[in-house]
Amino acid sequence: xxxxxxxxxxxxxxxxxxxxxxxxxxxxxxxxxxxxxxxxxxxxxxxxxxxxxxxxxxxxxxxxxxxxxxxxxxxxxxxxxxxxxxxxxxxxxxxxxxxxxxxxxxxxxxxxxxxxxxxxxxxxxxxxxxxxxxxxxxxxxxxxxxxxxxxxxxxxxxxx
Numbered sequence: 001x002x003x004x005x006x007x008x009x010x011x012x013x014x015x016x017x018x019x020x021x022x023x024x025x026x027x028x029x030x031x032x033x034x035x036x037x038x039x040x041x042x043x044x045x046x047x048x049x050x051x052x053x054x055x056x057x058x059x060x061x062x063x064x065x066x067x068x069x070x071x072x073x074x075x076x077x078x079x080x081x082x083x084x085x086x087x088x089x090x091x092x093x094x095x096x097x098x099x100x101x102x103x104x105x106x107x108x109x110x111x112x113x114x115x116x117x118x119x120x121x122x123x124x125x126x127x128x129x130x131x132x133x134x135x136x137x138x139x140x141x142x143x144x145x146x147x148x149x150x151x152x153x154x155x156x157x158x159x160x
Contacts, residue, residue: 013061022084023108024091028077030101039094048081068113084109088123
């Protein structure tokens, strides 16, 4: 990769990192290409980007995007997107399936540096769709109880 290509990549990553809500840095040593493609497919379905980036280039892109610097060591896989919970669920789900070769090191959530334990905790929260379902259930409960009460009243009058 020549200097111009590196500068172009840093500029592209800067724009991508500036518009994200969450970033996870993962260790993928020993992971096969087949499994890495599975992760990419799962992430793509959620609108999440997955890319192997050299640490120096990633550090430059983070710095240019005015994000906190991360302590990047060894080989890293960068996973980023706009939905923190979806990203956490994808990464932690994949980590559970491939414990020997894949682990979450650290990340950036809401422009704050976090550790792997924080990402794991976020992955246990309900997704946006689940929260909407819960809210709709709570909102429809009074109407459901009212209709059930009317039906029970009608049945008791029919029996009498």
